Structure formats: C-alpha cells, structure tokens
Amino acid sequence: MSLFAFDSLTEEEKYDRFLERINAGEKIEADDWMPDDYRKQLLKLIPMHGISEIMGALPEKEWVPKAPSLRRKLAIMSKVQDEMGHGQLLLRVAEDLMRPLGKRREDIMEDLLTGRLKFHNVFHMEAPTWGDAGVIAWLVDGAAIISQTMMLTTSYAPYGRALKRICAEEVFHAQHGEAIVMALAEGTDEQRQMLQDAVNRWWESLLMFFGPDTSKRTGNSNQDKNIMYKLRTKSNEELRQDFLTKYIPRIHSIGLTVPDETLHYDEEEEMWVYQQPDWDKFKQIVSNNGPRSQARLRLREISHENNEWVREALGKKQTMQTASV
Amino acid sequence: MVEYNTAQEVEKDAAYKKELVELLYQLADDDFILAFRGSEWLGIAPHIEEDVAFSSISQDKMGHAVIYYEMLEELGEGKADDLAHLREPKERKNAIILEEVNGPGNYLEEPEYDWAFAVVRNYFYDISKAIRLSSLKNSSYKPLAQVAKKMILEQYYHLTHWNMWFTQLINATDEAKKRMRQAIDKVWKDFDGVLTLGPSAKEMARLGLIKEEQELKDKWMTEIKEVFEKLGVELPTNDGPGMERGDGRNGEHTEDLTTALQTLSEVYKVDPAAGW
Amino acid sequence: MEKKEHIDAFYQEFEVFSRKNSSAPMQHQFSLLAPNHEMALVMAKENFMRREPVGDIWVVRRDNITKVSEEDKEMLKRMDNKDYRETKGYGYLKKKWRQYEQQMLDEKEIMSWAGGIKRG
Known part of the structure; x- marks a missing residue:
C-alpha cells in the first residue's frame, strides 16, 4: 500500500488534500486526518452546543411538574427529555474529538462548572411563568432550528449525523411550543397577558441568540473560518434576518407585539431593521453573570456531586472486572 | 361471576361501581405521584444517558395514570385533568412511600436527591405493578383488562431497567452497598402501603376486579426473596414490609403530598376552566 | 486520583445498532457511554429509538470494532464501468x-x- 501512502505526505500536502476533500463536498470522520485548526474550531462549537442543550433543559424543567394539564405535563417532559438527548448526542461528538487531547465527559462537566465552557445566552435567563415555557419552545427553539438546519450540511460528518437527529425532533418541539402559545393566545385576557409578557421578556435574548454581527469579513474571525471549513454556510446576521423573516409575521398574526417600535422591513435594503440588543450585557450574561446563571450551574453541580458515588461505584466495578479478565 | 364491558353497563350496579372507582383511584394516584417524583429528576440523574431513559419511564407511568383517570371520567367522576390536579390530599389514594420527596431540597433548589432511594422505590414498585397488571388482565371490568394487557408491554422495560440498576449497585463499592441498604430499609418500612388494596380489598376480589390482596402480596414477597437471595442480600424482615406512616388508601398522607399537589396544580388552578 | 480513574471507567464507549424488524438490516444508530454492556443495552432503546419501532438492538464496545483507515478508504472506490x-x-x-x-x-x-x- 506504500505506493499511495497517506502517511508519507507532508503536513502541507495533507492540508491541501483536506481542503480539496471538503470543497468537493466530502465529509470528515472523527478518525480522519484534520488540521489542528479545524479540530480547534469544532471544539469551540460542539461542546458549547452540547452543554447548551443540557443547560437548556433546566429553564423548561422548572415547568415540567407544573405544566397545566396531563397532556402538557407529558409533552413538556418529553421535550425536556429530548434536550437532554440532544446534549447526549452532541457531547458524544465532542468527546470523540477531545479524545486525542486526553479529555473525557467528566472534563467537559468540570469545564462548565469552572466557567471555562460557556453556554448559550438564552439559558441564563429567567422563566417565571408558564408563558415562558411556551415562548421558549416556540421562539427559542425556533431560533435554534434556524441555526441548526443551516449546519446540517456541515463538513464534519459526526456533527451532521447528530444534527439530523436533533432537527427531526425539533419539529416536534416547535409544534409543542406552538400548541402552548396558541392555547394562551386564544385564551383568557390573563393568559394573553402572560404570553405577551413572556414575549417581551425574551425578545432581546432572542436577538442575542445568533451572536453579534461581524459583517466585516477579515478571514480570521471564527465565523469566516467556519464558513471556509464548511462547518456553516451563513453568518450570525444572516441567521438573525432569517429568524425575523420566518417569525415576525407569525408573532403578529396571533395578535402579539414585539417590544421594539423601530422594527421594520427595509424593502430597498431587503433587511430587517431592529433595535440592537445591548451587546455588553450579552457578554456579561454568557460569562455566567445572567439572572439565572449561577442557580442553574448550581443545579448541575449538585447533581454532579450528589451522583458521584454512582459513577464511582460502577466505574470501579468496571475496572475490577477488566483487571480480572 | 359478573362481567362488564362498558362504563354504561356499570351504572346499573352501584356496589360494583363503588369498588371499581376505588381501585381505579388507587391505580391512577400511585402511577401519577411516582411519575411526578420521577419528573423532578429530569436533568439531574447520574448521567445523561440515564436521564433520557428514566424520563421515558416517568412518561410511561404518567401515561398509565392518564388512562386510569380517563376511565374514571367515563364513570362520571369528573374531568381527568380535574381528578389529577384538583383533588385534596385526603381524597388521594396513593401509597405514602410513593409521595415521599426524592431527598432533601426541592427540584428547583439544592436537590440533594438520593439515587439509591430512586432505584429501590422504583424497582420495588415496578415489581408490584407488574404483578398487579397480570392480575388485572383478567379483571371483570373488561376495559381495565384491555388496558392492563397494553400497559404490561411497557412494564417489561421498566422492570429490566430498575433491575439492572438494583443489581449493579447493590454489590458495587462499600459506599454503594451502604446507601442501597439504607434505601431498602427506608422503603421497606412503608412499602406495605403499596401492596395493600385498602379497606375494601376483599370486596374487590369478590367482584373479580383484581385478585385477593394476600395472593398479590405473596407473589411480591416471593419475587423479592428470589432477587435478594440471588444477590446475597438480606431482607430487612422476613414477614414482609410495613406501613409505619399510615394507609394512603384511607386518605392518610404526609406533608410531602400536600407540597407536591401545590406544585403540580399551581398553573392549572389559575383557571381550571380555561384551555391550557 | 484513584477516584478519577474509577469515574473515567464509568464512561465506556459503546456503539449502538438496531433494526426495525426482522427483515430490516442492522443500522448504526449512535454511540453512548455506559459502564458495561448490560447498562449500555438498557440505555440504548430510550436514547436512540424513543419514537420509531425497534425489533432488535446490538451494543458493541467501541474497542472491539475494526475500521477502515482513512488511507484504506481509497480501496473502497471503483470505476463506473460495471453496468x-x-x-x-x-x-x-x-x-x-x-x-x-x-x-x-x-x-x-x-x-x-x-x-x-x-x-x-
């Protein structure tokens, strides 16, 4: 086989071959050769995505036992279960990428608790009413669907396979959210107010969700690199615009408003014009200084510590069994 | 032996209906409250894969409760959602051990939940539920026999799942053994509350709704003894579990149920007439 | 340190396969972490097949799988002249x-x- 030996290629040749592969639409597998920089970009993206799913289970979890009917109790349980399941899928993808670096799931959890690993801004926020449970499933998941479907064509095959499973389930989440929102929108005055308050509360966070607009292409930003590596196809701002196009008419159609009087569609520019969220606040929030950041991290921490004996007990059994074989 | 095929047929037989309704409340309330306790674990189980698996079991359990509540609705007891959300603690028929909190703290703050307790309580419960469902397959109330046959299909997974956890933890490290022992002793003290069918057990059996309480209890003990023997673990007592804190079938309950009901009906009570 | 090793040993990698029914092929679903085969098997169904029908499940410890290397994937290619x-x-x-x-x-x-x- 030495005639074709891949190992004898120089690093530069390997890099060129790698770019050729992804430009030809080929997908990269976990064990394939990849430039360190590609792995680095994946490791910026996927553990954050995975841990955000896990942390994202927590605001809705608050409403699981309280959901206002048997059917809603079952549906939200199943929805939060899916979020944990998405975390499972994505963390598996991240763990395989980290393995060459000697890191495992336990390290990911520790990185979260020490603040090295961040999670999405939306999951730092409060969800004080049942209306929030509806708005999270409808609009936060709606925003997530926009960015996740965009990445379905990612050049990294294991991520693409995880996303395919995730997006299929997101369709259910969106409908679960729509069902809650619709019932409130068509309900009593009190219910409508509950819903409108929740939309108001989440609006800025929803705009922040896609990240700041770095319209100047420098070639060095993570966004640019991710586009070059075919990890993503659209910029933050393009995604935010897509979100507004899909959801603003729906929000208005059921008689809700968004708390931004400047919001309008500029026909000439073919762009939504909107009030910029406070990006300094965004930085604060994702640095674990949001209103619920510490409380939710504490939930993870306490679960992690409280159940350590279980993992240790069965891990030790495993080590002993392997040793005795 | 009398047999009924529909809720309408039961209307003519007040004595039968009374026992049927009593039994359905017990079945519904047991599954409902334990599924609620399970749902509080969501997001904080020992590892992510288990979190997902456990949630399916809680959903199945609550799904079973919904079926029972809907049968009660058919029998004229009121809306299924009202039955689940609005009944007072003293009207509830679930066993006391099933309403007990998962551990110190609550699901929103400092949930110091005890996984050993979760494993033992659920494992013991699912054994007894499997036995009960096998008996219900021959219930004289045919709609109940029908659903029992379907529920048993899901019960198999629940049992396998909890048996796996029980078996693996009980012989693991010293700490695991100690925690599991404590959990077994704790559950044992009140588990007779699950096994009992309450003051009218005899009447239920006479009407062919379910088998004799003692027969079901014996089956449970035989099963448990077999498991414990195989694993080399001692039973807390040889004469079966106790009912130290009272009989839930009689409406006797603890503060844990009161707070659980407040939580689970918080939004529903805002406006029970509204659509949610 | 010993504790850390034990906790790491809890997370073994298993690949999960399943088929919908007896005439369907085994399909790779995903991977999961579990301390042993028994738990991997019990976790597999609800983690990856909550919604679709499933007739059989296999779990395989990842170490026991031999894969085609990136280089050897070249041998999987062929010309399009075999109609x-x-x-x-x-x-x-x-x-x-x-x-x-x-x-x-x-x-x-x-x-x-x-x-x-x-x-x-």
Missing part, C-alpha cells in the same frame, strides 16, 4: 420484449412474487 452486473445494463430488453408483446420481468415484478406468485 454488466446491474439491471441498468439491460434496460434495452424492455423495448425488445415489447416487440414480442411481452412485459419485461423487471425487479419490481420479480420482487412482487414474494411468498409465491399470486394467481388471478
């Missing part, structure tokens, strides 16, 4: 049979004979 072993190389027969006022016995027709040709 003599595919039905598309025989498409012209359809027209021929029509001349003899007969229908071609194509894949669809032949596979419809499953369980014996239906008379009628």
Whole structure:
C-alpha cells in the first residue's frame, strides 16, 4: 500500500488534500486526518452546543411538574427529555474529538462548572411563568432550528449525523411550543397577558441568540473560518434576518407585539431593521453573570456531586472486572 | 361471576361501581405521584444517558395514570385533568412511600436527591405493578383488562431497567452497598402501603376486579426473596414490609403530598376552566 | 486520583445498532457511554429509538470494532464501468420484449412474487 501512502505526505500536502476533500463536498470522520485548526474550531462549537442543550433543559424543567394539564405535563417532559438527548448526542461528538487531547465527559462537566465552557445566552435567563415555557419552545427553539438546519450540511460528518437527529425532533418541539402559545393566545385576557409578557421578556435574548454581527469579513474571525471549513454556510446576521423573516409575521398574526417600535422591513435594503440588543450585557450574561446563571450551574453541580458515588461505584466495578479478565 | 364491558353497563350496579372507582383511584394516584417524583429528576440523574431513559419511564407511568383517570371520567367522576390536579390530599389514594420527596431540597433548589432511594422505590414498585397488571388482565371490568394487557408491554422495560440498576449497585463499592441498604430499609418500612388494596380489598376480589390482596402480596414477597437471595442480600424482615406512616388508601398522607399537589396544580388552578 | 480513574471507567464507549424488524438490516444508530454492556443495552432503546419501532438492538464496545483507515478508504472506490452486473445494463430488453408483446420481468415484478406468485 506504500505506493499511495497517506502517511508519507507532508503536513502541507495533507492540508491541501483536506481542503480539496471538503470543497468537493466530502465529509470528515472523527478518525480522519484534520488540521489542528479545524479540530480547534469544532471544539469551540460542539461542546458549547452540547452543554447548551443540557443547560437548556433546566429553564423548561422548572415547568415540567407544573405544566397545566396531563397532556402538557407529558409533552413538556418529553421535550425536556429530548434536550437532554440532544446534549447526549452532541457531547458524544465532542468527546470523540477531545479524545486525542486526553479529555473525557467528566472534563467537559468540570469545564462548565469552572466557567471555562460557556453556554448559550438564552439559558441564563429567567422563566417565571408558564408563558415562558411556551415562548421558549416556540421562539427559542425556533431560533435554534434556524441555526441548526443551516449546519446540517456541515463538513464534519459526526456533527451532521447528530444534527439530523436533533432537527427531526425539533419539529416536534416547535409544534409543542406552538400548541402552548396558541392555547394562551386564544385564551383568557390573563393568559394573553402572560404570553405577551413572556414575549417581551425574551425578545432581546432572542436577538442575542445568533451572536453579534461581524459583517466585516477579515478571514480570521471564527465565523469566516467556519464558513471556509464548511462547518456553516451563513453568518450570525444572516441567521438573525432569517429568524425575523420566518417569525415576525407569525408573532403578529396571533395578535402579539414585539417590544421594539423601530422594527421594520427595509424593502430597498431587503433587511430587517431592529433595535440592537445591548451587546455588553450579552457578554456579561454568557460569562455566567445572567439572572439565572449561577442557580442553574448550581443545579448541575449538585447533581454532579450528589451522583458521584454512582459513577464511582460502577466505574470501579468496571475496572475490577477488566483487571480480572 | 359478573362481567362488564362498558362504563354504561356499570351504572346499573352501584356496589360494583363503588369498588371499581376505588381501585381505579388507587391505580391512577400511585402511577401519577411516582411519575411526578420521577419528573423532578429530569436533568439531574447520574448521567445523561440515564436521564433520557428514566424520563421515558416517568412518561410511561404518567401515561398509565392518564388512562386510569380517563376511565374514571367515563364513570362520571369528573374531568381527568380535574381528578389529577384538583383533588385534596385526603381524597388521594396513593401509597405514602410513593409521595415521599426524592431527598432533601426541592427540584428547583439544592436537590440533594438520593439515587439509591430512586432505584429501590422504583424497582420495588415496578415489581408490584407488574404483578398487579397480570392480575388485572383478567379483571371483570373488561376495559381495565384491555388496558392492563397494553400497559404490561411497557412494564417489561421498566422492570429490566430498575433491575439492572438494583443489581449493579447493590454489590458495587462499600459506599454503594451502604446507601442501597439504607434505601431498602427506608422503603421497606412503608412499602406495605403499596401492596395493600385498602379497606375494601376483599370486596374487590369478590367482584373479580383484581385478585385477593394476600395472593398479590405473596407473589411480591416471593419475587423479592428470589432477587435478594440471588444477590446475597438480606431482607430487612422476613414477614414482609410495613406501613409505619399510615394507609394512603384511607386518605392518610404526609406533608410531602400536600407540597407536591401545590406544585403540580399551581398553573392549572389559575383557571381550571380555561384551555391550557 | 484513584477516584478519577474509577469515574473515567464509568464512561465506556459503546456503539449502538438496531433494526426495525426482522427483515430490516442492522443500522448504526449512535454511540453512548455506559459502564458495561448490560447498562449500555438498557440505555440504548430510550436514547436512540424513543419514537420509531425497534425489533432488535446490538451494543458493541467501541474497542472491539475494526475500521477502515482513512488511507484504506481509497480501496473502497471503483470505476463506473460495471453496468454488466446491474439491471441498468439491460434496460434495452424492455423495448425488445415489447416487440414480442411481452412485459419485461423487471425487479419490481420479480420482487412482487414474494411468498409465491399470486394467481388471478
């Protein structure tokens, strides 16, 4: 086989071959050769995505036992279960990428608790009413669907396979959210107010969700690199615009408003014009200084510590069994 | 032996209906409250894969409760959602051990939940539920026999799942053994509350709704003894579990149920007439 | 340190496969972490097959799988000149049979004979 030996290629040749592969639409597998920089970009993206799913289970979890009917109790349980399941899928993808670096799931959890690993801004926020449970499933998941479907064509095959499973389930989440929102929108005055308050509360966070607009292409930003590596196809701002196009008419159609009087569609520019969220606040929030950041991290921490004996007990059994074989 | 095929047929037989309704409340309330306790674990189980698996079991359990509540609705007891959300603690028929909190703290703050307790309580419960469902397959109330046959299909997974956890933890490290022992002793003290069918057990059996309480209890003990023997673990007592804190079938309950009901009906009570 | 090793040992990698029913092929689903085969098997169903029908599940410890390396994947490629072993190389027969006022016995027709040709 030495005639074709891949190992004898120089690093530069390997890099060129790698770019050729992804430009030809080929997908990269976990064990394939990849430039360190590609792995680095994946490791910026996927553990954050995975841990955000896990942390994202927590605001809705608050409403699981309280959901206002048997059917809603079952549906939200199943929805939060899916979020944990998405975390499972994505963390598996991240763990395989980290393995060459000697890191495992336990390290990911520790990185979260020490603040090295961040999670999405939306999951730092409060969800004080049942209306929030509806708005999270409808609009936060709606925003997530926009960015996740965009990445379905990612050049990294294991991520693409995880996303395919995730997006299929997101369709259910969106409908679960729509069902809650619709019932409130068509309900009593009190219910409508509950819903409108929740939309108001989440609006800025929803705009922040896609990240700041770095319209100047420098070639060095993570966004640019991710586009070059075919990890993503659209910029933050393009995604935010897509979100507004899909959801603003729906929000208005059921008689809700968004708390931004400047919001309008500029026909000439073919762009939504909107009030910029406070990006300094965004930085604060994702640095674990949001209103619920510490409380939710504490939930993870306490679960992690409280159940350590279980993992240790069965891990030790495993080590002993392997040793005795 | 009398047999009924529909809720309408039961209307003519007040004595039968009374026992049927009593039994359905017990079945519904047991599954409902334990599924609620399970749902509080969501997001904080020992590892992510288990979190997902456990949630399916809680959903199945609550799904079973919904079926029972809907049968009660058919029998004229009121809306299924009202039955689940609005009944007072003293009207509830679930066993006391099933309403007990998962551990110190609550699901929103400092949930110091005890996984050993979760494993033992659920494992013991699912054994007894499997036995009960096998008996219900021959219930004289045919709609109940029908659903029992379907529920048993899901019960198999629940049992396998909890048996796996029980078996693996009980012989693991010293700490695991100690925690599991404590959990077994704790559950044992009140588990007779699950096994009992309450003051009218005899009447239920006479009407062919379910088998004799003692027969079901014996089956449970035989099963448990077999498991414990195989694993080399001692039973807390040889004469079966106790009912130290009272009989839930009689409406006797603890503060844990009161707070659980407040939580689970918080939004529903805002406006029970509204659509949610 | 010992504790850390034990906790790491809890997270063994398993690949999960399943088939929908006995006539469907085994399909790779995903991977999961579990301390042993028994737990991996119990976790597999609800983690990856909550919504679809499932008739059988396999879990395989990842270390026990041998894969084609990136380099050796080259050996999986082949030229596109082998229509003599595919039905598309025989498409012209359809027209021929029509001349003899007969229908071609194509894949669809032949596979419809499953369980014996239906008379009628």
